[in-house]
Amino acid sequence: MKNKIQEKILNQASYWVEGINGSLYDTIIKYMETNNLNRTMLANHLGISKGRVSQILNNGEINFSLEKIIEIALKVDKFPLFDFIDKQQYLQKDAEVTRVFTRSNSKMRCSTNSARCVCRTS
Amino acid sequence: MKNYSLILSQHIPHKTKIVVYELCKNNENLFNSFVNKIETDGNLFDSLAGAIRIIEDTANLILKPKNKFREIRDHKLSCKVYEAKYGSIRIYLFHEQKTGRVIVTGGLKGDQDEDIKSVIKIIKDYQDEK
Numbered sequence: 001m002k003n004k005i006q007e008k009i010l011n012q013a014s015y016w017v018e019g020i021n022g023s024l025y026d027t028i029i030k031y032m033e034t035n036n037l038n039r040t041m042l043a044n045h046l047g048i049s050k051g052r053v054s055q056i057l058n059n060g061e062i063n064f065s066l067e068k069i070i071e072i073a074l075k076v077d078k079f080p081l082f083d084f085i086d087k088q089q090y091l092q093k094d095a096e097v098t099r100v101f102t103r104s105n106s107k108m109r110c111s112t113n114s115a116r117c118v119c120r121t122s
Numbered sequence: 123m124k125n126y127s128l129i130l131s132q133h134i135p136h137k138t139k140i141v142v143y144e145l146c147k148n149n150e151n152l153f154n155s156f157v158n159k160i161e162t163d164g165n166l167f168d169s170l171a172g173a174i175r176i177i178e179d180t181a182n183l184i185l186k187p188k189n190k191f192r193e194i195r196d197h198k199l200s201c202k203v204y205e206a207k208y209g210s211i212r213i214y215l216f217h218e219q220k221t222g223r224v225i226v227t228g229g230l231k232g233d234q235d236e237d238i239k240s241v242i243k244i245i246k247d248y249q250d251e252k
Contacts, residue, residue, distance in 0.1 A: 005157060006135045012171030015135075018208065019175055026185045060187035097137060 007091060024069065025060045031076040046075050126248045128224060133157060133174055138181035141222035142215075145248065152244070153213075156228035160211070169209030170228070176206040177213060181223050197242045199249065205238075214241040 009015055032042055043053045048068075055061055062069065073080040129151060131142040144153045160170050180191050194203040199216070204223075206213040210231040215223050226244055229237035 003132060005133060005161070008161070008167070009133065009171045009174055010135050012168050014168045014172035014208065015175045018172045019179065022176070022179045022184050022186055025187060026179075029185050058187060058189065060190050094136060 010091070020069075021060055021062045024062050024072065025056065027073070027076055027078055028056065046072055048072075124251050126251055128221070131225060133225075134178050134181070135174075136178060138178055139183055140181040140217075142177060142181050142225065143222060144225045145227075145244070147244070152227040153225045160228070166209070166211055166230075169211040172208035173206045173211045173213045173228070176208060177215065177223070177225065180204075180206070194238060194242075199242065199245055201245065201249070203242065203245065212237065214238070216245050 028042070031037070037045065039053050039057065040050060043050045046053070055063075064072065070080050125147055127146045127149070128143040129146055131144050132151070132154065133144070134142045144151050146152065157170065160166050176186055176190050180186055189207065191204060191206050194205055194214075197203060201216045201218055203214065203216045206215070211228060212231065212234060213225060213228045214237065215225045218224055226241045227237075
């Protein structure tokens with residue numbers, strides 16, 4: 001299992017909202033770069049106002065309806081995938097990945113006695 | 123015996139492309155103390171989770187706007203220092219070559235200037251000790 005604090009972090013809505021905001025921001029920026037679009041061209045392409053484009057690009061705040069997010073994704077050549085996963089299943093699977101990752105990254109233990117420690121003072 | 127050590131992040135929920143560590147001083151995880159304080163206070167934990175997500179995403183090379191993840195300049199350190207921001211929460215970290223991202227500690231919006239000075243000093247001490 002993940003540690004309690006990680007589990008508590010995963011149970012905050014802001015963690016997932018920021019993930020979706022970040023993912024859409026990243027996708028839009030990369031699409032602009034690939035297609036040499038400026039903000040005005042992007043606004044026209046997405047069918048939203050220039051003010052809304054500035055809001056996205058300056059603040060990374062998307063705040064669109066689900067329908068609009070999907071429309072934007074499709075216009076920047078992406079299929080939006082949403083999935084709902086059972087929490088316990090997710091935490092167990094993720095903990096296993098973390099365990100393998102930690103094992104391969106741990107160099108030595110220190111007095112914090114944590115399996116994740118890579119203390120270099122010992 | 124050195125004062126500083128690194129520990130794999132205990133707060134970033136997933137493995138990332140750039141490995142994220144947390145800085146310990148005398149075996150005390152500096153960021154952990156901040157997280158515990160926020161957890162005890164209660165009402166800013168949601169913002170803390172958002173800021174942690176920003177660090178996780180940027181360690182996965184996902185772009186973020188400058189008002190969420192910015193480089194702190196005007197210091198003489200040989201590494202890049204960053205600030206992740208979500209609501210009133212700030213988290214300070216730096217990039218160490220051949221290691222990854224190292225979270226130093228967190229702070230609140232109003233204490234930014236003092237916190238940045240303190241973080242720069244901690245990073246300098248850590249680098250001097252190596």
